[in-house]
Amino acid sequence: MAACSVEELLAKAEQDEAEKLKSITVKKELDLEFDIGNLLASDKNRLESRDFREQKKEDFLRSLARDNTQLLINEIWKQPTERVDEAIVTKLPDTVTPLPREKPPPKPRPPTKWEEFARLKGIQNKKNTNLVWDENAKDWRRRWGYKRAKDDTKEWLIEVPVTADPNEDQFAKRATAKKERVAKNEFNRLKNIARAQKVKLPGVGLTPVAQQCKEDLVRAVSVARTSTASVGRFQDRLPKEKPPKNTGKKRKFEPLIGNFSTEKQKQLDLLNLMNGKKPKLDINKAVDNQIREEKREEAAARYKKGAGKKGRRGNMPGKGGKGKGGQTGKSGGGKGSKFGGQGGKSGGQGGKRRGKLGKH
Amino acid sequence: MTQLDGIVKPKTKRSKRFLEGRAPKLTEDVKTAMIMKGGNSSLTVTQALKDIYSLKKPNAVLYKKKNITRPFEDSTSLEFFSKKSDCSLFLFGSHNKKRPNNLVFGRLFDFHVLDMIEVGIEKFVSLSEIKTSKCPEGTKPMLVFAGEAFDTDNEHKRLKSLFIDFFRGPAVTAVRLAGLEHVLHFTALEGKIYMRSYRSLLKKSGCRTPRIELEEIGPSFDLVLRRTHLASDDLFKLSHRRPKTLKIRKKKNISRDAFGTKLGRVHMQKQDLSKLQTRKMKGLRKRRGPKVAEDPDAQAPKVAKVEG
Numbered sequence: 001m002a003a004c005s006v007e008e009l010l011a012k013a014e015q016d017e018a019e020k021l022k023s024i025t026v027k028k029e030l031d032l033e034f035d036i037g038n039l040l041a042s043d044k045n046r047l048e049s050r051d052f053r054e055q056k057k058e059d060f061l062r063s064l065a066r067d068n069t070q071l072l073i074n075e076i077w078k079q080p081t082e083r084v085d086e087a088i089v090t091k092l093p094d095t096v097t098p099l100p101r102e103k104p105p106p107k108p109r110p111p112t113k114w115e116e117f118a119r120l121k122g123i124q125n126k127k128n129t130n131l132v133w134d135e136n137a138k139d140w141r142r143r144w145g146y147k148r149a150k151d152d153t154k155e156w157l158i159e160v161p162v163t164a165d166p167n168e169d170q171f172a173k174r175a176t177a178k179k180e181r182v183a184k185n186e187f188n189r190l191k192n193i194a195r196a197q198k199v200k201l202p203g204v205g206l207t208p209v210a211q212q213c214k215e216d217l218v219r220a221v222s223v224a225r226t227s228t229a230s231v232g233r234f235q236d237r238l239p240k241e242k243p244p245k246n247t248g249k250k251r252k253f254e255p256l257i258g259n260f261s262t263e264k265q266k267q268l269d270l271l272n273l274m275n276g277k278k279p280k281l282d283i284n285k286a287v288d289n290q291i292r293e294e295k296r297e298e299a300a301a302r303y304k305k306g307a308g309k310k311g312r313r314g315n316m317p318g319k320g321g322k323g324k325g326g327q328t329g330k331s332g333g334g335k336g337s338k339f340g341g342q343g344g345k346s347g348g349q350g351g352k353r354r355g356k357l358g359k360h
Numbered sequence: 361m362t363q364l365d366g367i368v369k370p371k372t373k374r375s376k377r378f379l380e381g382r383a384p385k386l387t388e389d390v391k392t393a394m395i396m397k398g399g400n401s402s403l404t405v406t407q408a409l410k411d412i413y414s415l416k417k418p419n420a421v422l423y424k425k426k427n428i429t430r431p432f433e434d435s436t437s438l439e440f441f442s443k444k445s446d447c448s449l450f451l452f453g454s455h456n457k458k459r460p461n462n463l464v465f466g467r468l469f470d471f472h473v474l475d476m477i478e479v480g481i482e483k484f485v486s487l488s489e490i491k492t493s494k495c496p497e498g499t500k501p502m503l504v505f506a507g508e509a510f511d512t513d514n515e516h517k518r519l520k521s522l523f524i525d526f527f528r529g530p531a532v533t534a535v536r537l538a539g540l541e542h543v544l545h546f547t548a549l550e551g552k553i554y555m556r557s558y559r560s561l562l563k564k565s566g567c568r569t570p571r572i573e574l575e576e577i578g579p580s581f582d583l584v585l586r587r588t589h590l591a592s593d594d595l596f597k598l599s600h601r602r603p604k605t606l607k608i609r610k611k612k613n614i615s616r617d618a619f620g621t622k623l624g625r626v627h628m629q630k631q632d633l634s635k636l637q638t639r640k641m642k643g644l645r646k647r648r649g650p651k652v653a654e655d656p657d658a659q660a661p662k663v664a665k666v667e668g
Binding site (some may be wrong): 023042046049058070072074077082084088095098099281 | 383384385386388389391448453467468469470471474500501502503504505506508510511520521524525528530531533534535537538540543545549550554556558560562565566567568569570571572573574576596598599600601602603609621
């Protein structure tokens with residue numbers, strides 16, 4: 001009797017369970033595919049168009065949607081949950097469906113001329129401390145910027161060097177030197193941008209120099225001559241003057257009817273060239289590459305060795321560790337102005353050169 | 361050189377921030393949609409555009425004026441608009457005799473049209489026509505696609521991908537369970553696409569998972585496919601390319617078995633048994649050997665270190 005009741009009870013419980021589950025189970029021939037990260041389900045089952053016509057359309061669609069949503073909800077409820085501020089939150093996995101991006105992924109910034117050079121030579125950024133001991137002020141001061149240590153812009157008196165012209169204004173000299181350094185750095189920055197964008201740079205043209213050499217003068221003459229409305233077409237030459245250099249090539253065409261044998265030979269040569277598909281070895285380039293590679297390795301080796309021996313070189317006692325980072329960018333910039341401007345001739349013309357460029 | 365093409369140097373911090381916001385990113389923001397109508401549009405189309413705007417709302421721009429363009433003939437103006445408003449999805453509505461009640465769904469990659477799919481509205485019930493309580497604005501919808509056409513037919517496949525892109529809302533890592541209210545159901549049947557929008561009611565079922573009842577809230581569309589402009593395979597592939605840094609690299613020597621237990625593989629050198637420390641006893645204590653024998657041994661590694 002007792003056993004029977006237990007069995008009955010068990011059976012009843014089972015039935016209850018099944019009934020409970022009944023309300024949330026949906027039978028489908030093919031399982032749905034889910035992408036829980038996107039809250040997405042796709043039902044690949046064949047839809048009976050007969051049902052669709054017999055039933056009311058809206059009811060059919062709604063019952064289909066209900067079943068599919070129930071399955072999706074069942075799947076979502078299986079994900080791990082969490083309680084955040086009185087609300088139950090489900091963690092969603094990563095999305096599965098591949099979707100196109102909006103924009104192409106960002107490209108890394110191409111190295112500047114200085115960075116390339118530093119890599120070649122194995123130069124690495126040193127970390128300078130931000131604070132430096134100032135002897136005059138007897139204080140720790142910033143290396144750069146407002147209230148800097150050893151500030152040479154605030155001096156009220158400058159000693160005239162023995163070699164210098166006594167009538168020269170030393171203050172003005174400093175100011176112009178600074179201006180030129182800034183201009184040169186800006187020029188290099190623009191060149192770097194242009195290089196990164198692969199824009200073809202217009203020639204710098206003629207730059208004013210203190211002492212013009214012969215080539216410069218020749219170039220100046222030729223530039224002046226071609227700077228007319230008719231590009232120097234009607235300009236007279238001096239007797240015994242050499243033809244101007246770098247004037248560009250004139251196109252020359254073969255005569256339409258003429259020597260057939262040379263034409264044939266030309267075509268045959270071209271064919272030969274196309275047939276023999278050997279890569280052309282540029283010995284100069286290869287040797288250059290090799291040398292460059294060796295230099296780089298050497299530099300790397302040297303750097304490693306040096307680092308092992310010397311360790312960190314700090315020229316300040318005590319507070320060496322303070323003010324990390326911060327300085328690196330600045331020091332890099334400063335060096336950039338020193339070395340990066342190999343393309344330009346000298347710093348002296350930075351400002352003026354820039355002025356000219358606008359017209360190009 | 362001062363005027364380099366395509367290089368915009370911001371003059372203020374604010375404009376710099378703005379440009380950074382628009383620059384390509386590793387993990388991208390939500391795609392925004394621009395919704396606009398053509399030179400002529402019917403009441404149906406205008407209302408449909410408004411309704412889709414309200415479904416998409418925080419991430420959409422509704423263009424109020426007419427824009428006389430034809431996306432399938434010349435997409436340059438669309439590309440221009442997308443650059444202006446930084447949108448990569450668009451919906452264009454128009455109405456004419458040849459193609460009445462016309463909608464063009466599309467998306468752009470790098471400000472160039474990737475896919476465009478034109479659909480015609482056969483039947484439309486707007487959001488306001490159905491008088492029920494609606495879902496709050498900006499709810500992330502559950503998307504359900506039914507019908508085998510979405511897996512067999514090429515155009516339907518692309519349309520499915522486009523609809524997912526268009527309606528999925530922001531990509532999130534977690535959702536509030538009670539907030540799963542909105543269901544968008546797309547059914548492909550007999551050459552038509554039925555788009556229905558329901559509010560889901562979570563009923564008690566006796567177990568943890570609730571029973572779902574649906575209530576239609578609109579808008580609902582019966583759509584037919586018209587012209588399509590699908591991206592070439594190359595471009596499509598290019599647009600799917602994921603940056604290397606985002607790809608998850610597989611960790612070596614870690615595996616999981618069927619029960620989800622984490623297993624690690626450890627590579628060991630062969631143990632030198634002669635140096636094994638056994639029990640210490642007075643009788644087994646090492647005798648001090650002659651010092652001369654030890655010295656070269658101690659020096660040898662030092663030399664090696666300097667060389668390295």
